[in-house]
Amino acid sequence: MDIANGKVDNTSIDRKQNEDKWCQVKEELNTENISTPKIIAVGGGKGGAGKSVISTITAFWMARMGNRTVLIDVDLGGANLHTLLGIKSPSKTLNDFITHKFESLEDICIDTGEKNLRLISGASDVLSLANPHFSQKVKLITHLSRLDTDYVVLDLGAGTSFNVLDFFLIAHKKIVVVTPEPTSIQNAYIFVRNAVYRKLSRLSGKNPSLQALIKIAMDPKNVLKIRTIKELFQFIEESDEKDIIEVLRKEIGDIRLQVITNMVKKEKEENAGRIVQIVAEKYLTISTSDLGSVSYDKHISKMVSDMVPLIKLDQSSKAFGNVYEIANKMKRD
Amino acid sequence: MNDWIERQDSVVNRIIEGSITIDSIEEFENLLKAFPNDPRLHRIFADRLLKEKSFNAAEQFGRSARLFLESGMPLQAIASKIFEWRILKPSREECLAFHSALLECNPRDTEVQKFFTKLTYEEMTALMAKIVPNAIPAGTMMIKFGDEENELCFIVSGLLEETGYHRLENGEKVKKESETILTEGDIFGEIYPFEEEQLSLSDIKSVTRVEVLKIFKFKLIAICREFPNLKLMIRNLYKHRTESHKERLSKTIRKATRHQLPMQVNLKIFQDETGKLPLSLGGFTDNISLVGACIVLGAKYQTGNLANLTGKNVKIQMNLPVESISLNILGNIVWSKEVTVEEKKTAIIGVQFKDMSDIDREVLKGYCCGSEAEQNLIWSLWTSLMEK
Numbered sequence: 187m188d189i190a191n192g193k194v195d196n197t198s199i200d201r202k203q204n205e206d207k208w209c210q211v212k213e214e215l216n217t218e219n220i221s222t223p224k225i226i227a228v229g230g231g232k233g234g235a236g237k238s239v240i241s242t243i244t245a246f247w248m249a250r251m252g253n254r255t256v257l258i259d260v261d262l263g264g265a266n267l268h269t270l271l272g273i274k275s276p277s278k279t280l281n282d283f284i285t286h287k288f289e290s291l292e293d294i295c296i297d298t299g300e301k302n303l304r305l306i307s308g309a310s311d312v313l314s315l316a317n318p319h320f321s322q323k324v325k326l327i328t329h330l331s332r333l334d335t336d337y338v339v340l341d342l343g344a345g346t347s348f349n350v351l352d353f354f355l356i357a358h359k360k361i362v363v364v365t366p367e368p369t370s371i372q373n374a375y376i377f378v379r380n381a382v383y384r385k386l387s388r389l390s391g392k393n394p395s396l397q398a399l400i401k402i403a404m405d406p407k408n409v410l411k412i413r414t415i416k417e418l419f420q421f422i423e424e425s426d427e428k429d430i431i432e433v434l435r436k437e438i439g440d441i442r443l444q445v446i447t448n449m450v451k452k453e454k455e456e457n458a459g460r461i462v463q464i465v466a467e468k469y470l471t472i473s474t475s476d477l478g479s480v481s482y483d484k485h486i487s488k489m490v491s492d493m494v495p496l497i498k499l500d501q502s503s504k505a506f507g508n509v510y511e512i513a514n515k516m517k518r519d
Numbered sequence: 520m521n522d523w524i525e526r527q528d529s530v531v532n533r534i535i536e537g538s539i540t541i542d543s544i545e546e547f548e549n550l551l552k553a554f555p556n557d558p559r560l561h562r563i564f565a566d567r568l569l570k571e572k573s574f575n576a577a578e579q580f581g582r583s584a585r586l587f588l589e590s591g592m593p594l595q596a597i598a599s600k601i602f603e604w605r606i607l608k609p610s611r612e613e614c615l616a617f618h619s620a621l622l623e624c625n626p627r628d629t630e631v632q633k634f635f636t637k638l639t640y641e642e643m644t645a646l647m648a649k650i651v652p653n654a655i656p657a658g659t660m661m662i663k664f665g666d667e668e669n670e671l672c673f674i675v676s677g678l679l680e681e682t683g684y685h686r687l688e689n690g691e692k693v694k695k696e697s698e699t700i701l702t703e704g705d706i707f708g709e710i711y712p713f714e715e716e717q718l719s720l721s722d723i724k725s726v727t728r729v730e731v732l733k734i735f736k737f738k739l740i741a742i743c744r745e746f747p748n749l750k751l752m753i754r755n756l757y758k759h760r761t762e763s764h765k766e767r768l769s770k771t772i773r774k775a776t777r778h779q780l781p782m783q784v785n786l787k788i789f790q791d792e793t794g795k796l797p798l799s800l801g802g803f804t805d806n807i808s809l810v811g812a813c814i815v816l817g818a819k820y821q822t823g824n825l826a827n828l829t830g831k832n833v834k835i836q837m838n839l840p841v842e843s844i845s846l847n848i849l850g851n852i853v854w855s856k857e858v859t860v861e862e863k864k865t866a867i868i869g870v871q872f873k874d875m876s877d878i879d880r881e882v883l884k885g886y887c888c889g890s891e892a893e894q895n896l897i898w899s900l901w902t903s904l905m906e907k
Contacts, residue, residue: 366905368898368901375889375893375897376888414892454904458905460900461901464900465896469890469893
């Protein structure tokens with residue numbers, strides 16, 4: 187037995203260097219370059235909410251609408267997206283890219299049999315890549331923006347580790363999938379909450395004048411008893427740091443969360459996503475929007491367990507139609 | 520009162536749910552050493568011994584009954600006691616001793632639990648002689664719309680879904696808007712008032728494996744004739760069940776939401792031999808509570824002798840997304856099992872936390888569930904937008 191790769195970013199690499207690299211990556215992604223793909227991240231905390239299914243069908247519709255699309259399995263702790271496309275054993279995976287077997291993400295794209303839709307499969311050596319080093323993550327994110335495609339759909343893993351949150355935060359569209367169950371709602375909210383805290387954490391490292399203030403206030407052990415982002419903002423406002431509060435509001439405001447309620451059996455259940463939105467707006471002070479809901483379809487779980495490609499799902503399926511509407515909405519936004 | 524449910528460990532939760540099975544009696548005994556006061560674990564062990572026709576089963580049922588009473592759960596204690604007494608016929612002294620323990624029990628807040636602590640000795644023995652324990656697999660239709668209601672069931676464990684209907688004049692049914700979840704401490708079976716013949720207005724189906732104590736209506740009527748006070752107590756049970764149900768369901772769901780968040784961790788497992796370096800492993804939490812966690816070990820774990828890990832002290836480092844904050848928790852590995860994740864063999868270990876400061880506990884709670892205010896808003900929105 188030996189230690190796993192689970193080192194914290196800032197324990198192994200100089201934090202300042204990391205921040206500089208991180209800013210470069212973000213700038214590259216945010217460049218208004220016509221060739222930069224739009225990145226859509228699909229997350230949501232707990233496993234079983236249907237993130238992979240939503241990612242796959244969204245990518246399918248994006249491709250059918252004529253957009254070149256790459257679907258990427260970023261569930262580095264349990265990659266299995268390829269099975270939803272009926273691919274038993276992918277010939278190339280993210281592992282090959284991270285270990286320098288291939289130098290570009292383009293080289294590890296796999297054809298899915300669907301025009302305009304390619305797949306980058308998650309690492310087959312799953313557990314070893316569950317927590318890549320900072321440099322590996324930066325490399326991966328940098329290369330995302332260089333993919334020759336219109337859309338990149340990231341299927342994120344469960345949980346709220348650094349990496350899941352970082353991939354979520356760099357995306358142009360940040361989508362959370364929730365099902366109409368209390369555990370799912372709670373976990374989806376906690377996922378968003380931790381993403382916001384992660385962003386604040388990164389901001390505090392970038393701007394020295396912010397650092398001290400945010401660090402004190404963000405520490406959950408703080409004696410000021412600040413427990414929510416809203417309380418943090420109130421505290422900063424009261425401390426007369428008007429400039430800082432403007433910067434913070436802008437950065438946090440940029441998060442713009444989009445929510446999908448999945449596996450809806452009756453109308454009332456569509457409110458599940460609304461709950462996440464209301465709590466996030468109130469306590470995290472972020473803006474949110476509802477992308478819509480997707481009906482429960484028993485055929486989908488059967489197809490998943492039988493490894494039948496989801497893109498072969500009967501197109502008259504209500505769930506399929508719901509995701510079409512959602513993909514359309516994403517394109518328009 | 521021993522509030523063990525609030526502090527229940529993740530490993531125990533998984534065993535109770537059935538997502539982890541314990542292979543051997545020896546393994547179970549080791550687990551009970553780690554969780555000596557968990558009545559449900561003792562009960563599962565007793566069931567296992569009974570299945571294997573072990574002579575120790577009666578003693579084990581008795582132990583779980585005692586622990587259930589200490590935990591304020593007389594209904595569950597009675598279920599265990601019925602099994603114990605089926606194996607070994609009790610003396611009058613033993614029955615009296617159990618009754619006085621029942622009277623001294625400080626029951627949890629449901630009417631059903633209170634009901635059992637108010638029985639006289641004669642009422643208790645009369646009921647226990649006629650009550651039948653029944654285990655039902657998940658997905659079983661217990662009662663269908665239109666069935667004759669002829670038994671009262673007390674839910675000892677598990678979840679059931681009740682779908683209610685309105686009956687139209689022509690006998691057809693129209694579904695009511697929402698389903699109700701029935702859980703432990705609830706009753707079902709519309710047998711009161713006794714004088715009325717009732718046909719069920721609901722379908723009741725088990726969601727998980729369920730255990731109930733049931734009594735036929737005609738037998739209950741006979742007991743009530745002998746003990747008129749019991750009839751009044753049954754009437755009260757039916758009267759109070761609706762109000763208490765909602766409140767308990769809310770608590771049940773809020774408790775459940777606390778255990779579901781995967782998080783990456785680094786582990787240092789200390790060796791027994793002095794001077795030997797601790798074993799360093801990575802992994803992620805599969806299930807976490809404020810007193811323990813189930814951790815799936817990372818890639819560098821290779822198949823080895825897992826028994827060597829059990830009993831070892833471990834330091835868990837949990838890295839929160841806020842970069843400056845990580846939690847260091849000392850614990851003890853109480854259980855381990857080999858599992859297959861993505862077709863690769865690894866291990867899952869159960870860690871019981873030993874040492875955590877109040878502040879760290881607060882941080883962990885905040886990280887897993889958000890602040891109290893955020894939780895309250897989620898729950899209140901759930902009630903108003905999803906239930907009403």
